[in-house]
Structures are given as structure tokens and as C-alpha cells.
Amino acid sequence: MRKLVQAFVTVFVISFLLIFIVNRLNAAEGYAGNNTITVYNWGEYIDPDLIDQFEEETGIKVIYETFDSNEAMMVKIDQGGTAYDIAVPSEYAIERMKENDALIPLDHSKLPNLKNIDERFLDLAFDPGNEYSVPYFWGTVGIVYNPTMLEEGRTFTSWDDLWAPDLKNQILLVDGAREVIGFGLNSLHYSLNDTNKDHLQEAKDKLVKLQPNIKAIVGDEIKMLMVNEDAPIGVVWSGDAADMMWENENLDYAVPEEGSNLWFDNMVIPKTAKNVDGAHKFINFMLDAEVAAQNADYVGYSTPNKAAMELLPEETVTDERFYPSPELTDKLEVYENLGPDMLNYYNELYLEFKMHAK
Template structure:
């Protein structure tokens, strides 16, 4: 009888231990609970200290994962194998994700810091009334170059400067069909969202004439090459140019007057989220003026947070290369969702251009 009582007590204790262990696992968010938040963002696109600060203030543990393209991000979220609570796609991909019913509508009552955003960056065509997204960073596509390594008369205020024969073998291009084909279209005075085979043919033919000047089409390797003066000219994004210029003060950046891309990366909550309240808390935290200023100083990209501007170096926010005035913005276009058919055509023309490189 004594052994039976001891066994019964042991079973009861084991049950209690199992119960408390399961509650402990839940409390640390092993099941994607309210104490864990999974953020999916571009690489090197947040100040790590802000993640630590958010965790300290909220008690929410942040799992931070990165992607290197909108398409990779889209595919992983669509597959549903991972439960992401916050993601940071670009404007055209946000439009696609809305169409594909992949996003949760934001509860703006939980996002009071949204009032810090400059109205210029709100209510844009890809997400009217910002039902599904709020701005994180923004910027342009332009030309970074070393003035000491190019002829003095080339200031790259025009796309035409890239076709100058004196730049033979000196230009690097980012590996993106929208950026490169868009450059060709803009150089001819066309919209970079054009759905017209004749114009795309004309733009591609003109780009093929550029091939003698193109040294390579590459990705993030552009940054160290430009920093170390191993490259002379590059088509790139403004934030990437800012990173280069921080390390190499000889470099300069220009947005050609014919027009270019105005891009946005916005914060969204995918329907895979298991912590919607925590996702709202994180977005609101990132929109705080002090946090947004700190993040912009660390990342180097332009912040849409008007309240943060008062806390930042005036030389930064008045630098029209990275904070272009309204006159220049009138010549900039946001990428539109082209649809699968036309996106495929842009990719085909881009591939044709690449195949003509020596």
C-alpha cells in the first residue's frame, strides 16, 4: 500500500511539472505566442539596438530574419511554412500582396505614432489610405560616381552621361530588371511603368548601345568596389550610395533630371502572424520619432518620419541628393505592379540586354 501511495504521489508531481513546463514554453513563445515576434526584413536594415530596446520595453522576444529580394520574401510568406508577424516589402510587392489577400488590415488606433509620418508619403496608389502598410524608409534610384575618376563635364544629372564613350568599361549596374529597363525608358522620356512593346524594344536597343561601357551587372558587391575606388560609376539605390559615401568621401550621387524611381519600403502584417497585437506594437515603436531618427542614422536611408527630422543632423535632411525637393520629386515615379505578363516581358528584355554584354 505504501508503494502504491508513493507511486500515486509521483504521478501527481509529474503531472504538475508537465503542466508548468508547458506554460513555461508558452510564455517564451515557443508556439508563436504573444511573447514572441518574428520580423522579416532586408539585411542590415535596422539598428540592432532598437530590437534590444523593444524587447526590454515590451518583454516580447524578437526573432529577426532577413531576405534579399521582394520575390524571395513573397514566396516564403505565401508558402506559409513560417509565421511572420511583421515584414517590410517594397511598394509594388505590397500591391501584389494586397491583391493576393496576404495582409492583415492595420488597426490605426494602435498606431498613434503614424501621425509622425510626412503626409507626402501616405495614401499612395499602391495602398490607398494606408490600410495595410506604413512607411519605413524611402529613396531613389540614381548614379553614384567618383568625380576624380571621370571627366569633369560628367555630373550625371542626365542619364545620357552614362552613354559617354569615355566611360568604356567603367559602369556597374544593379542586377534588377525594373531598375535597368526603367533607366532605359527614363532616358527616352518614357514612364518606367510603361506597358508598351514598342517603347520597351526601343529602350532595350538603347541599353544594348550602352554595353561597351558596362563592366558588370552585380549586387551588393557594388558597395565595397565603389568604397575602395575599384569602380568608377554605378547605378544604385540612394541608401546604398549613402553607405558608400559614408566610407569614401570622394564619392557623389545624382538623380538624373529626366526622371527615376521613387521607392518605398513599408511595414506590413502578413496573415501568417500569430502575434498581431505585438506586430502593431513593433510598428508603432519603429514610428516613434526618436527611434526613427536613430534607425535612419544607423541605416543611412531616408526616413519618411517628419517628427524624426527635428532630431537629425540638419546637413543630412537638407541634402537634396537623399531628400530631394518637391520639384525633383515631380519627375520621380513609384513602381507599379505590372502584373505577371508585363513583369515577364521586362525580365525578358533585361535578359536580352545582359546577353549582349561582352
Template sequence: MRRLYVFLTGIVVIIGILLGLSLIMKHESGGSQNDNKLVIYNWGDYVDPDLLEKFTDETGIKVEYETFDSNEAMYTKIKQGGTSYDIAIPSDYMIDKMIKEDLIVELDKSKITGFENVGDEFLDKSFDPKNKYSIPYFWGTVGIVYNVKMVEEEPKHWEDLWRKEYQNDIMLVDGAREVIGFGLNTFSYSLNTKDMGELNQVVEKLNELTPNIKAIVGDEMKGYLIQEDAAIGITFSGEASEMLDANENLRYIVPSEGSNIWFDNIVIPASVEHEEAAYAFINFMLEPENAAQNADYIGYATPNLNAKALLDEEVRNNESFYPSSETIDHLEVYDNLGQKWLGIYNDLYLQFKMYRK
């Protein structure tokens, strides 16, 4: 028995020594192997996969990449917890909401390099004054895609969508703010109005558009427009860019009376577990060469001015996707309307969709 006791005691001592050495090695290496990991939560197909591989090759940090299909889905999952994300890329109004609910952390600017590459016109927006919480990633507009072969007269203004010759020719992106938004633009009302008289007027106007609407869709709009199954689409500039690349008969315009200008920014969620990896990724994406490669792949406009200078001249001088300052002056960011008014917009949009049926 004594020999067995001595043997077991020896085993315990050895295990203790090994555990101690493991903790020392972990401390000296700056953490566990999990510190060489980065968990990203982003829109689908919203980063060049080659860049993720390049990031891993350069830093040794392995990337786990999860996707969402709406700001609301992203917000809900982060708020519920359960999954720790190190990087997320929400849109403007949602960033404001997440700041107010302490769902994202204030950035340590001393750990960020390349911030000076971002144009001043993309900074200090209402949803994140002084960019305390977010770094611009992509930006764009909502506008009209149309096929020059399939329309006798090209649409130039939102009001043009109601032309009788466009019957059953128009596809709308499935979004309350976007659809209610272009209705508001038709009357030159604010995209963030809280005037029920204006909103009800817009819904009545949209109801009159129903004979011209072929469908209300999501990502599948690209296929319809590219294959010329529809003549006109209301969509985002980046989606339009992909369509134009695939069909030479397509054009994209932002009506001069106004539209939405949106921003998707990089944030660090409060659930972050790999903070140093998150800053490494931010710095990597701020490098002009990487930002330009990403913009080439995605098709959206980059706020990184040094990256823009690396793009093909035809791309960077295309005012459909890089609008002039005069056009930008007529564009408006979606505000965080709050739960009450967001619910009203969603209800009005649902009424419009039901009216179509």
C-alpha cells in the same frame, strides 16, 4: 491490484488538476510564452540591431529576425506558408500584389500610435490607398553615384552614361526594373509602360551601353565604388549614402528628367501569430527617436518628419537623399505590372544581360 488502481487514479487526477491550472494561468496571462515573441521578415541589414534589443528591453518581447534579398523571394515564402511571420517589410509594387492576394491583413488603426509623425507626401499611394495595409518605413530613389577623381565630366543626366570616356567604368545594380527603368527615363517614358515599341527601343539603347559597363552586381557594388575600382554606379540612394560616408570623392545625383521613387512599408502578414507584438513593434518604430536612430544606421530617408528633424542638419538638408518637391514631381513609383508584363520586363532584361556576353 486495488492499491495500484487507486494510485494510478490519483496520478491521473493530479495531472488533470495541473493541466487545468496551466490553462487558467495561460488564459490570465493573455497566452503562452510565445505571445512574448515577434517574428520579423525583412531585408538584410535593414534595421539597427540596437533597436531590436531596445524593443525587447522595453516590451519583454523577444525578436526572431529573418532576412530576404528580393521582394519576389519574400513573396514566395509568405505565399507558400510554413513559417508564420508577424511583420514583413515589402516594397510598393509588391504590397499591391500581396493585398490583392490576401497575404497581408488590414491594419487596425486604433492600435497604432505615432502615425501622425509620417509626412502626408508618403501616404495614400497608389499601391495602398489610405494606407489600409501598410505603414511607411523607408523611402528613396534610384540614381547615379560617381567618383569626382575618376571622371573628367560629371554625369548629370541618364543620357550621359553613354559617353565614350566612361568605357568599362560603370556598374549597374542587378535588377530588371532598375536597369530597364533608367533606360525608359532616358527617353522620358513611364517606368510602368506597357508599350512594346518603347520597351524594344530601350533594350536597343541599353545594348549600346555595353562597352561602358564594367559589371552588373548586387551588394558588392559598394566595395567596388568605395575602393575606386569603378568610377560610376547606378544604385539606390541608401546604398549610395553608405558609399559616400566611406569615400569623400563620391557623389550621388538623381537626374532631373526623372527616376524611380520607392517605398518600403511595414505590413502584417495574414499568417500573423503574435498580432499584439506586431502592433507594439509598429508603434515602437513610429517613435521619432527610434525612427531617427534607424535612419542614421541604415542611411535611407525616413518618412517620419519628426524623426527627420532629429537628424544632423547636413543630412536632412541634403537634396541628394531628401530631394526637393520639384525633383519628387519627376519621380515615379513602380506599379505592380502583373505577371504577364513583369515577365516581359524580366525577359527583356535577360536579353540585355546575354547581349553583354
């Protein structure tokens, strides 16, 4: 017992000493107590070198935390335990946060680099005039596939290609109600934001017929599984697809021609912010052409930054899989906030679809 107490006391003393030393070191480097910002971002969604560069240039220390779904992020910001200065929600989450009064309006005079953003991606329906948000990355939902594991010449130009009877137990889906119900709706040529319950029911019934072809419905692990060739086909976000293709050169990606989702992740300043000025500096830094180009190169998602696109390699920005042609872009839809009732209905259907596994 005495040894146990001694061990505990030793651990505590050492921990305190370490914290003290780290604090001293930080102070020596000029990080004053208040001069920090807390950034709340998706996992693996920034080049860590850029954080160092920002800290060096501005003397503001960055505390970096990650989340894995918009919903989890919103719950944490609502609870207000941590003073997040920057968050990176998707567009429908921004609408919800606006309704809940959870965002601080941006001061455009502090964001001169906003001019770098492509006009196509400014002033969108979810945030008119970019009052609260600045686009960070954008992309689509599509099909990633491994031609070496499939019969030769197979392509995925239509969502209906997934229903082919010879693809038994071959498809991985990303675990998201709107993504899955969404491509069900798209395959029937309905809108992703359809609120007609008959259409939704029809989409669910069609998805149930896809069940024999589905191997699993997974989260972020889908990247690892596709790279390890555990399955030949996956329905994923374009950015994840880019990551996978980077690691396994056999993979290819396609956005079906019926249309798909166009999504944006955007930088916002939530109500929990303590260092609003520092947050503006961070946003402006990320909008810088060179910084955005380096970040896009690292993360692999499509950047909305026009100036940065000029700095990226030619083959990247002309790759129609990730920077689709205007004809396809016209068919892409941004998720609208359908309200809690409809969202609940989507999720009920999604749960029912999942229940049909066997």
C-alpha cells in the same frame, strides 16, 4: 567507426544542452514561449540596438530574419513555413501581396505614432488609406560616382551621361530588371511604368548600346566594389549610395533630371502572423520620432517620419541628394504593379540585354 559515432553523439548532446540552457535563460528573462515576433526585413536595414530596446520596453522577444529581394520574400511567405509577423516589402510587392490576400489589415487605433509620418507619404496609390502598410524608408534610383577617378568637372545630370564614349568598362549596374529597363525608359523620356512594347523595345535597344560601358551587373556586392574603387560609376538605390558615401568619402550621388524611380519600403503584417498584437506594437515603436531618427541615422536611407526629421542633423535633411527638392520629387515615379504578363516581358527584355554582353 566507434570514435566517429562517439564524436557525433557528443556533438548532439552538447547542442541539446546549449539549446536547453538558452531556453532556460530566455524564460528567466521573462520571454514566454508565445511572446515573440518574427521580423522579416532586408539585410542591414535596422539599427540592432533598437531591437534590444524594443525587447526591453515590451518584453516581446524579436526573431530577426533577412531577405534580399521582394520576390524571394514573397515566395517564402506564400509557402508559410515560418510565422512572420512583420515584413518590409516595397510598394509593388504590396500590391501583389494584396491581390494574393497575403496581408492582414492594420488597426490604426493601435498605431498612434502614425501621425509622425509626413502626409506626402501617406495614402499613396499602392495602398490607399494605408490600410495594410506603413512607410519605413523611401528613396530614389540614381548614379553614384567617384570624381577622383573621373576627369575633373564631370557630372551626371542626365541619364544620357552614362552613354559617353569615354566611359568604356566603367559602369556597374544593380541587377534588377525594373531598375535597368526603368532608367533606359527614363533616358528616352518615357514613363517607368510604360507598357507600350515599342517603347520598351526602344529602351532595350538603347541599353544594348550601353553594354561597352558596363563593367558588370551585380547585386549587393556593388557596395563593396564602389567603396573599393573597383569602378568609378554605379547605378544604385539612394540608400545603398548613402552607405557607400559613408565608407568612401570620395563618392557622390546624383538623381538625373529626366526623372527616376521613387520607392518605398513599408512595414506590413503578413497572413502568416501569429502575434498580430505584438506586430502592431513593433510598428508603433518604429514610428516613434526618436527611434525612427536613430534608425535613419544608422541605416542612412531617407525617413518618411516628419517628427524624426526634426531630430536629425540639419545637414542630413537639407541634403538634396537624399531629400530631393519638390521640383525633382514631382518627376519621380513609383513602380506600379504591371501584372505578370508585363513583368515577364520586362524580364525577357532584360535577359536579352544581358545576353549582349559580348
